[in-house]
Amino acid sequence: MKIKSTLVIIVFFFISVCFSQTVVINELDSDTPSIDDKEFIELLSNIPNFSLDGYVLVFFNGSTNGADSSYLTIDLSGYTTDVNGLLLIGSNAVVPTPQLLIAPNLIQNGPDAVALFTGTAEDFPEGTLATTTNLVDALAYETGSAEAQSLWALLGLSGQVIEGPNNNTDSIQRFDDGLGNPDSISYLATIPTPRALNDGSGIILNGILTTVSQAQYDEGMAFDITFTSEQNVTSDLNINFSLNNQGFNTSDYTGNTSVIIPSGFNTVSTTITLIDDILDEGDEVLKISISTLPTEYLRLNNNLEIRVVDNDFTMAPFGTPLYPTTGIVASTQPTGYYDSINGLSNTTPTTLEQGLQNIIANPAIVRAQTYADVIDILEEADQNPANSNEVWLLYTEQGRAKLDIQTTSNNAGTWNREHTFPRSLAGYNSIDLDEIRDGKDVFWITKADSLRHGNSDAHALRAADGPENSSRNNQHYGQYNGPSGTAGSFKGDVARSVLYMQIRYNGLSIENGFPSTQGQMGDLVTLLDWHRNDPPDDFEMNRNNIVYEWQFNRNPFIDMPELVEYIWGNQAGMVWDNSLSVSDFSVETIKIYPNPINDQLFISGKNNEYNVVIFSSDGRKLQSKTLKNNSPFNLDLATGLYYARISSEGKTETKKFLVR
Structure with missing residues (x-):
C-alpha cells in the first residue's frame, strides 16, 4: 500500500560494499510527473568537500532489450561534494540547481540500476555489462516495472527498491543507522530532498533565487534582474553573473553583471538594457548564469533563459503560402537536369517513373542527411517570407519563432518536423547517428532502395505546429484535411511531397482510399485534386532550391507540375516532353x-x-x-x-x- 508523502516502502538488502564507502548513492529520483525534466541523483561523501576525481557513475538498463548493460556514464572527475558531503546531479530544471548538470529525461525509469565505480568513463562504453569490479555502491530500482534479477546479481545486490508508479512524485532515499551491519541500510520512497541530507541534519544552506518579470524582451528594452536570498545575509554577498549565450554577448547589452546584497538584507536588483542595433542577427537567447557562490549558499535556480526578439528581421520578395506569389523565384535546376525523361511514358520499357527515379535517387550524386540536420534545413527552407526569424507552419498557416523548436515531450507552443508521409505508414525510423547535426558536407550515400533515408528526406518534412502534428498523427490525406477554418494553402505542397516519395524510394506508393499495407499511403484522388487546385508557388520553389543545396536532388513535381498528370492523372500513358510542361505556360x-x-x-x-x-x-x-x-x-x-x-x-x- 502506498501512502503519499510518508513512509512508503523500506527495503533492506545486502550490498557487500556498503559499510565502508567514502561515497554512496544517497538519493535517486528516476521518474517525475509529465515531461521527466526534474530527475536527479545525489551522492554523499562521509567527508565534506570531498574530491570525486577517479569516480564514475554508470546507469544500467535492466530491461530485456537493455541486456543489463550501461546506457549512460558520467565521469565525476573535477567535481567535489559540498559542506554537507553532497553532490547533486540533474538537469537545470531541478531545484535547487545541481552542481553537475545533465540533459533532462536521461535517467530511465526502471527496472534499472545505477552504480558508482572507481575508474573513468572510458572504462564503461555504452553497452558495458554490469559488474562488481571496482564497484563502490549500487542501487537497483523500479517504477512499477518487472524485476531485473539478473541485473541485481551482476551488481552483487539481492533486491530492488520501488520508487512508485509511473509519474510518481517521490524519490528513493538512503538511510544509515550507523550500526555497520547488513541491516544498517534502508531505502525510503518519499518527498524528494535534493541538496539536503535525508535525515534533516547538516548545515542549512541559504538559497539564492534569480527572478525576471518577463521571459521575452525586444531589442532596445530594459529589464531588472533581482537576486533574493532565503535568509538575510550575515555579510556582504557578492554575486557575479553572465548573460552570454552563443551569439548573445557583451556587445548586445549594457548594465552591471556584478551586484552585492548588503549584510542584513536579502535582495538586490540590477538593470540591463538591450542594445537596439541595425543587424539582422535573428532572435537570440541570453542566459543569466551565476558563477560560484560561497560554500554557505546555493543557487535555487540558474541559467535562466530570456528571449531577445530582433526587430531587424528581413522579408522575402515573395509571399507566404497564404498570400502566394509566382514567377519571382526561379528553379535552380542544372541545365538539362530532366532531359533524360524526354520521350518516356509509363508504357515505355524504361518508364517515366523509372526515368525520374534515375535522376532524383542517383547514388553517385544524391546525398542523405541526418534527421537532426533537417532542423537546419527547415529553418532555411520553411523560413517565413514575412519574418526571417520565424518558420512557416504547414497546416496552421502561420509563422512561429525558429527558437520555439520542440525539445521536450511537451509540444505546446512549439514547432517540430512533420513527416508528410508518416513514419509508421512508410516503415522508416531514426538511428543514433540521426541525432547528430553535422552539416551539409557530411552525408550518407543513398539510393532508391535506401528507404530508411526517407526518415530525413527534407522534401517530405515540413515545419508544423507541435499539437497539430500530433493531431494529424499518421492519418492519410483525405482522412486528415487540416485544421478547420484554415485556407488549405498546404494541400498542393503535401500532395507533391508524398508523390515525390513514391518516385524517390522503392517500396512506397500512393493509393486510392486509405490502405493499411505498410509502404502505401492515400488518398490518391484527394492528392491529385489538391495538386491541381493548389499549384506550386514561389515559397515552394524556394524550398525546393534550398533542399537541393543539401540533398543534391529536387522534387520534379514542383519544377514541372504537369508531370503528375503523366504518371497518375489525365495524361497517364502519354509520352512526356519538357516542352509540354505547364511551367512554359507560366513563363x-x-x-x-x-x-x-x-x-x-x-x-x-x-x-x-x-x-x-x-x-x-x-x-x-x-x-x-x-x-x-x-x-x-x-x-x-x-x-x-x-x-x-x-x-x-x-x-x-x-x-x-x-x-x-
Missing part, C-alpha cells in the same frame, strides 16, 4: 491582378482570350467566364482564399488569389 505567361482583389479580377497574358473558372479553397466550382485579355471578371465573393483555373489554347494553369 509565357499569365498573370492575375490585382491580388488581393475587392470585386474585379483581371487576366493578363499573350493570348487574346481565356476561359476562367473560379473555385473556393475547398475545391467547389463557383463561377466561370470567358474573358478577353485584360478584361474584368466581376466577382461577388466573401473574404478568403480562392483559385482561378485559366485555360487557353489547350493549356491550363491554376492561380491563387485573395479577396479582402
